[in-house]
Amino acid sequence: xxxxxxxxxxxxxxxxxxxxxxxxxxxxxxxxxxxxxxxxxxxxxxxxxxxxxxxxxxxxxxxxxxxxxxxxxxxxxxxxxxxxxxxxxxxxxxxxxxxxxxxxxxxxxxxxxxxxxxxxxxxxxxxxxxxxxxxxxxxxxxxxxxxxxxxxxxxxxxxxxxxxxxxxxxxxxxxxxxxxxxxxxxxxxxxxxxxxxxxxxxxxxxxxxxxxxxxxxxxxxxxxxxxxxxxxxxxxxxxxxxxxxxxxxxxxxxxxxxxxxxxxxxxxxxxxxxxxxxxxxxxxxxxxxxxxxxxxxxxxxxxxxxxxxxxxxxxxxxxxxxxxxx
Numbered sequence: 001x002x003x004x005x006x007x008x009x010x011x012x013x014x015x016x017x018x019x020x021x022x023x024x025x026x027x028x029x030x031x032x033x034x035x036x037x038x039x040x041x042x043x044x045x046x047x048x049x050x051x052x053x054x055x056x057x058x059x060x061x062x063x064x065x066x067x068x069x070x071x072x073x074x075x076x077x078x079x080x081x082x083x084x085x086x087x088x089x090x091x092x093x094x095x096x097x098x099x100x101x102x103x104x105x106x107x108x109x110x111x112x113x114x115x116x117x118x119x120x121x122x123x124x125x126x127x128x129x130x131x132x133x134x135x136x137x138x139x140x141x142x143x144x145x146x147x148x149x150x151x152x153x154x155x156x157x158x159x160x161x162x163x164x165x166x167x168x169x170x171x172x173x174x175x176x177x178x179x180x181x182x183x184x185x186x187x188x189x190x191x192x193x194x195x196x197x198x199x200x201x202x203x204x205x206x207x208x209x210x211x212x213x214x215x216x217x218x219x220x221x222x223x224x225x226x227x228x229x230x231x232x233x234x235x236x237x238x239x240x241x242x243x244x245x246x247x248x249x250x251x252x253x254x255x256x257x258x259x260x261x262x263x264x265x266x267x268x269x270x271x272x273x274x275x276x277x278x279x280x281x282x283x284x285x286x287x288x289x290x291x292x293x294x295x296x297x298x299x300x301x302x303x304x305x306x307x308x309x310x311x312x313x314x315x316x317x318x319x320x321x322x323x324x325x326x
Contacts, residue, residue: 002020002021002071002072002073002074002318003018003019003020003021003067003071003072003073004018004019004021004072004073004074004075004076004311004314004315004318005017005018005019005058005072005074005075005076005311005314006018006019006075006076006078006118006307006308006309006310006311006312006313006314007040007054007075007076007077007078007079007307007310008078008115008118008119008305008306008307008310009039009040009041009050009054009077009078009079009080009115010039010040010041010080010115011039011041011044011080011081012038012039013036013037013038013039014036014037014038014039014040014053014054014057015034015035015036015305015306015307016034016035016036016037016057016058016061016307017033017034017035017307017308017310017311018033018034018061018062018065018067019311019315021073021315021318033061033064033065034307035057035061037053037057038053039080040053040054040079040080041079041080041081042079042081042082042087042090042091043080043081044081047090047091047094048094050079050091050094050095051091051094051095051097051098052098054077054095054098055095055098055099055101055102056102058072058099058102058104059102068103069099069102069103069104069105070103070104070105072104072105072108073108073109073318074108074109074110074111074314074315074317074318074321075095075099075108075109075110075111075314076110076111076112076113076118076310076311076313076314076317077091077095077110077111077112077113077310078113078114078115078116078117078118078119078306078309078310078313079091079112079113079114079115080114080115082112082113082114082115083114083116083153083156088112088113089112091112092110092112095110095112096110109314109317109318109320109321111313111314111317113313114143114153115306116133116135116141116143116153116156117143117145117151117309118306118307118309118310118313119133119135119143119273119306119309120132120133120143120144120145120309121145121309121310121312121313122302122303122304122305122306122307122308122309122310122312123271123273123302123303123304123309124269124271124303125269125300125303126303128269129145129147129149130145130146130147130263130268130269131144131145131268131269131270131271131297132144132254132257132264132268132269132270132271132297133270133271133272133273134250134253134254134270134271134272134273134277134287135272135273135274135277136165136166136167136246136250136272136274136275136276136277136283137166137167137222137273137274137275137276138159138163138166138167138168138218138219138222138275139155139156139158139159139163139166139168140155140156140162140163140164140165140166140169140249140250140253140274140276141153141154141155141156141253142154142155142250142253142254142256142257144257144260144261144264144268146261146263146264147263148263150261150263152257152260152261154253154256154257154260155253159218164246164249164252165246165247165248165249165250165252165253165276166222166246166276167222167223167225167275167276168218168221168222168225169246169249170222170224170225170228170242170243170246170276171221171222171223171224171225171228172221173242173245174191174195174224174225174227174228174239174242175195175207175211175221175224177189177191177238177242178191178192178195178196178204178207179204179207181238182204186238187237187238189231189236189237189238189239190231190234190236190239191227191228191231191236191238191239192204194227194230194231195224195227198224198227199224225276226279228242228243229243229279229280229282232280232282233282240282243280243282243283243286244282244283244286246276246283247282247283247284247286247287247290248286248290250277250283250287251287251290251291251294251296254270254291254296254297255294255296258296264296264297265295265297266295266296266297266298267297267298268296268297268298269297269298269300270291270296270297270298270299270300271299271300271301271302271303272284272287272299272302273302287299
């Protein structure tokens with residue numbers, strides 16, 4: 001009996017899913033168990049600590065399920081912070097060494113990739129490897145895979161250098177509009193009252209001490225995007241404009257991928273993920289309208305989760321090894 005393991009290693013949490021090979025197909029997922037632990041981004045906690053956490057979590061999971069480590073035949077790890085080939089090789093080295101220490105065979109199929117790639121594979125329909133995934137949450141980025149399985153990425157530069165169309169970027173634009181409106185350099189907007197209320201501030205000048213004194217975390221500022229969405233829903237023209245601009249920034253990711261490869265066309269499946277595209281109907285509707293009108297592809301709902309995508313890849317790796325070995 002053999003088992004495959006899929007791992008979605010994010011910055012704040014990591015999801016593990018283990019599935020018996022005979023109970024996993026391209027269309028169905030019947031994991032024996034799914035488990036979560038803390039984040040495993042090697043750029044944050046280091047490669048050795050990342051491998052240690054993954055190895056110990058899998059060891060505990062196997063013990064809990066009474067599965068011998070030798071029964072693991074393939075593992076796919078999609079990790080945040082692993083976007084370059086040398087990072088993938090380094091991560092594989094540390095993880096394989098840790099696996100050996102807990103009794104997993106040295107000859108298992110181990111596939112290391114970015115968390116973006118497993119998210120794409122999970123989002124696409126069963127058996128489909130070609131498509132584009134656009135993500136807009138606290139940050140923003142996109143990934144595309146072609147028919148020949150070449151992978152292209154855009155965005156992901158972080159809140160200082162980029163993240164256009166993200167929750168953080170939307171919030172930053174809104175805060176700027178609030179200050180401009182207060183100075184009478186911009187038309188009146190509901191954002192002033194709504195953002196001050198959200199932050200429990202008595203007046204616009206208090207924003208200075210909040211931003212530069214309190215120094216809120218990036219995700220706290222990004223949370224103000226919710227206020228912008230609410231203001232837009234109430235018909236505020238400035239909030240609506242901010243969201244329309246955010247939508248176009250996300251479309252720009254798709255345009256960029258088309259420039260990177262001529263294999264993307266009007267038939268390319270495009271799917272989305274992230275809190276901004278989930279909670280703002282305006283952004284999502286505008287996004288779908290634009291990619292359709294510009295013939296950049298066709299929108300489809302996400303099929304499954306990133307960890308499911310990791311399971312799909314782990315099973316593909318196992319099947320490839322079986323075919324190679326006869």
